Amino acid sequence: MNAPASYSPTTGSAEPRPHRGGSFLHDTWTVLLREAGPTVREPVGLAFTMVQPLLFLFLFGPLLGGSGGFAGGQPPWQWFVPGVLVLLCLFGPMMAGYTLLVELLGGSLERMLVSPLNRTAMLIGRTLKESVVLAVQAVLIVALALPLGFELHPLGVLAGLALLTVFGVGLGALSFTLALASQPNGELFYGVTQMLLFPLLLLSGVLLPLDSGPAWLRAAAAVNPVAYIADAERALFAGRFAEAVVLHGALAAAAVAAAGLALGTRAMRRGV
Amino acid sequence: MIRARGLTRSFKVKRERVEAVRGLDIDVEPGQLVAFLGPNGAGKSTCLRMLTTLLPPTSGTATVAGCDIAADPAGVRARIGYVGQRSGAGENFRVRDELVNQGRCYGMSRAQARRRADEVLETLDLVPMARRTPSTLSGGQRRRLDIALGLVHRPPLLFLDEPTTGLDPHSRASVWEYILRLREHYGTTLFLTTHYLEEADTMAERVVVIDGGRVIADGTADRLKRDFAGDLVSVVSVEPADAVDLAAVADTAARMFGAGQVATGNGGRVEVRVPRADAALPALLRVLEGAGVTTAAAETARPTLDDVFLALTGRSLEESERAEEAAA
Numbered sequence: 249m250n251a252p253a254s255y256s257p258t259t260g261s262a263e264p265r266p267h268r269g270g271s272f273l274h275d276t277w278t279v280l281l282r283e284a285g286p287t288v289r290e291p292v293g294l295a296f297t298m299v300q301p302l303l304f305l306f307l308f309g310p311l312l313g314g315s316g317g318f319a320g321g322q323p324p325w326q327w328f329v330p331g332v333l334v335l336l337c338l339f340g341p342m343m344a345g346y347t348l349l350v351e352l353l354g355g356s357l358e359r360m361l362v363s364p365l366n367r368t369a370m371l372i373g374r375t376l377k378e379s380v381v382l383a384v385q386a387v388l389i390v391a392l393a394l395p396l397g398f399e400l401h402p403l404g405v406l407a408g409l410a411l412l413t414v415f416g417v418g419l420g421a422l423s424f425t426l427a428l429a430s431q432p433n434g435e436l437f438y439g440v441t442q443m444l445l446f447p448l449l450l451l452s453g454v455l456l457p458l459d460s461g462p463a464w465l466r467a468a469a470a471v472n473p474v475a476y477i478a479d480a481e482r483a484l485f486a487g488r489f490a491e492a493v494v495l496h497g498a499l500a501a502a503a504v505a506a507a508g509l510a511l512g513t514r515a516m517r518r519g520v
Numbered sequence: 521m522i523r524a525r526g527l528t529r530s531f532k533v534k535r536e537r538v539e540a541v542r543g544l545d546i547d548v549e550p551g552q553l554v555a556f557l558g559p560n561g562a563g564k565s566t567c568l569r570m571l572t573t574l575l576p577p578t579s580g581t582a583t584v585a586g587c588d589i590a591a592d593p594a595g596v597r598a599r600i601g602y603v604g605q606r607s608g609a610g611e612n613f614r615v616r617d618e619l620v621n622q623g624r625c626y627g628m629s630r631a632q633a634r635r636r637a638d639e640v641l642e643t644l645d646l647v648p649m650a651r652r653t654p655s656t657l658s659g660g661q662r663r664r665l666d667i668a669l670g671l672v673h674r675p676p677l678l679f680l681d682e683p684t685t686g687l688d689p690h691s692r693a694s695v696w697e698y699i700l701r702l703r704e705h706y707g708t709t710l711f712l713t714t715h716y717l718e719e720a721d722t723m724a725e726r727v728v729v730i731d732g733g734r735v736i737a738d739g740t741a742d743r744l745k746r747d748f749a750g751d752l753v754s755v756v757s758v759e760p761a762d763a764v765d766l767a768a769v770a771d772t773a774a775r776m777f778g779a780g781q782v783a784t785g786n787g788g789r790v791e792v793r794v795p796r797a798d799a800a801l802p803a804l805l806r807v808l809e810g811a812g813v814t815t816a817a818a819e820t821a822r823p824t825l826d827d828v829f830l831a832l833t834g835r836s837l838e839e840s841e842r843a844e845e846a847a848a
Contacts, residue, residue, distance in 0.1 A: 286612040356610040358608070363622070
């Protein structure tokens with residue numbers, strides 16, 4: 249290893265030192281850009297992320313078509329496309345929690361917690377990156393489903409994505425909280441996410457409609473926020489805004505987001 | 521720069537209360553280089569985590585860089601740098617990208633952050649590694665990157681938690697060169713923890729010894745040695761078996777420096793603990809010569825900080841480290 253080089257005069261130049269952090273937006277943007285950095289540098293991983301939903305759409309979607317005209321005889325795509333997006337929205341934030349856990353077990357999260365970065369911005373910025381990916385996936389899926397008979401309602405799709413963004417921020421923050429609680433080895437994180445993900449998914453009616461299920465299954469689904477969000481997405485993607493299911497879905501998403509952000513910031517304040 | 525009063529922190533481990541820090545009082549003046557020395561589990565890192573706002577204290581108060589850690593943690597965070605025990609850079613990120621991100625975290629504009637990233641890359645001789653990811657760096661390079669991350673926003677006060685642990689001696693020396701230059705050039709106040717005795721001894725101008733969550737000694741290394749250990753003077757008689765001469769040496773030494781300070785070692789050796797060996801040895805030899813006692817050899821030894829730790833706690837820091845390594 250070489251000895252320290254002489255310090256260049258520019259290094260000592262007095263640039264005003266910021267005496268506090270940036271604004272909330274600046275901080276959120278900073279975290280979002282940081283998260284996006286590795287993807288931008290190595291875009292190969294993004295290709296896999298994009299292929300994944302297409303597998304669901306093309307290897308699972310046709311099976312739904314075969315199960316006969318459900319959901320009022322609509323083409324299955326109209327029913328399934330929003331469902332796939334809800335499914336992706338469950339996986340994305342969970343992955344955000346996983347990358348966070350890695351940073352937590354390393355030292356980079358600690359480093360950022362010592363910086364004046366706004367705590368809520370740290371939670372939101374991280375999952376907003378997943379939301380951007382989700383939006384790109386949505387465009388891709390919709391574009392591929394159009395020739396198959398999917399009926400596009402642009403405003404509905406936008407509203408649906410906005411709803412999923414709110415829900416995703418909440419999920420991401422909950423996953424962040426779980427990651428913090430899983431120190432020092434992270435086992436709790438893997439256990440809980442594995443245990444929760446499939447019930448949440450299966451009881452949401454994302455993959456198959458719940459209408460034909462037994463009463464106890466429908467009762468269990470009634471306490472699953474994902475089910476409300478899936479219903480709301482279907483209404484929005486069909487261009488129906490003024491419906492009770494949309495309101496219920498929005499309330500569910502807002503509740504998850506509020507709970508996630510509250511728990512996440514509290515966990516950070518209590519120390520790591 | 522730092523003023524802490526009665527800081528405590530307890531954790532609940534398996535329903536039992538563990539007191540990691542039992543009342544820390546410390547004042548650090550601007551520009552000082554303070555080393556927190558103590559065995560693993562002494563509470564060094566917990567203290568640091570409280571002072572850097574990572575961990576709220578159970579009780580007590582502290583002002584760091586002019587801001588209260590409880591009332592204005594954001595103000596503290598903006599004014600301090602922190603180099604943690606673990607690697608600060610994200611594994612999937614390129615070195616320069618992380619440095620730019622770090623600047624952005626401290627509220628800099630993109631252009632400012634880029635400029636500062638390039639400056640610290642140069643300062644820590646990391647320019648050739650700018651486009652690499654941390655996993656491809658050597659241990660010493662990674663540690664320099666951690667320090668670079670702590671310097672991006674030019675903090676007047678930098679905390680370093682075990683900055684050289686796990687590095688080979690060469691990398692350790694190199695990391696220290698950067699740390700000392702930092703101080704020389706920018707007058708940065710440095711507060712670090714270490715369990716390397718010689719490091720605290722040679723580098724820090726002030727050593728705070730901590731054990732069991734309490735500060736047990738605080739001062740310059742020289743002063744701690746003088747106050748708690750003292751130099752060692754040993755005088756060897758001509759004939760190892762010459763009990764008469766040996767007894768005469770021991771008697772004389774006891775008269776001059778007090779009986780409690782004298783020990784008769786094996787091999788015809790008398791050892792005396794004195795505050796300053798350089799002054800004591802000539803005096804002792806003069807008196808012995810006047811009394812007609814001949815000696816074969818005489819030597820002095822400076823105490824180590826381990827002697828200080830031993831005198832204070834009855835345990836040797838080096839031995840407890842070795843025992844721990846053997847157990848691990």
